[in-house]
Amino acid sequence: MSAMAHEPLSQEETLLEGFLALETPQGFRAELIEGEIVVTPPPSGRHERWLSRIALQVARKSEVVMDASGNRGLEVPRGGLCPKNHVIPDVVFARLELDLFDDDESWMPCDGVAMVVEVTSGQPERDRTAKRHCYARGGIPLYLLIDRENETVTLFAEPEGDDYQADCRRPFGKPIELPAPFSFTLETGDFA
Template sequence: MSAMAHEPLTQDHDHVLLEGFLALDTPEGFRAELIEGEIVVTPPPDGDHEDHINVILKQVIRKSAADMDFSGNKGLTVPRGGLCVRNHVIPDGTFAPTELELFRGAESWMPCEGVSMVAEVTSTKPDRDRKAKRHCYARGGIPLYLLVDRDNSDVTLFSDPENGDYRQHVTVPFGKQLDLPAPFSFALETTRFV
């Protein structure tokens, strides 16, 4: 085993990786993210993936106690964790209170401050959503992370971020309600995910 395989990344390496990532020209519909020091390019989502996001979005619009803005393409920068450059992630859904006008005038990549909840629907690499992105969102201080896990047929709400992870989580199988706390304050119906 080579000693080089475990040497920490240098600041020069971090800078080159970040510059290369930011210069990527991905094909239309593809997403490029920088997650835990790895450049990840994902193809456009399938119809069921988009349907699940729509189910969440429609309920937030109709039932949420707070008026929320939504973005399905907002790039978020997240503090680095361990030996990697600053993460650049794109949640499937990002919710922020309308009164903050968080998305208005924002750059392509913005900090997480003010984001109330992010949502992910698993696709080709579900462990990335279950672990790496969960840790990114917790490090960014995002209060709520909603994960629709299509392989496990369940929905998990992670909350109370601290020290790079969420201290609490509640999981329900598809078909059961999941209570979303304030500022949303409603029970998310998951029957359409079945």
């Protein structure tokens, strides 16, 4: 018997295979964003405080009951020359009745996700640009960006192609309106 010849993997397939095989230290997370493997350390306390304040307001004020997950990986359609992106938002919100977080898979499609939230990291341009494009390509209706460096909160809406068609930016301390299905004013007074 002769062994079947296997076609060599493309550069994109090799990158994706290597990424999926990564084992990161506890607390760290690895993402594949626009063809680049990104490993980030555990977040700071302030980072987590902002996320907690947002989650509390969503739980108390949202028009619809929302489920939330931190560190849930999303598979996002590819863009440009990169393989399928694998991104991990700081928080993913979805309607509770959809049960999007009930499976045991590490990575899930973007279908049904209502909003993702990011707090800028040590490389803020990745959150401001690359991840914004990923979330738009995934058709995620809302992307809320907490920008530590600029001390702003930006809500991106109306995804179309590689970007969002609308955005609303407020400085820390000023409220920002979250549209349906949330339908409430997010207070940012304690972000500063």
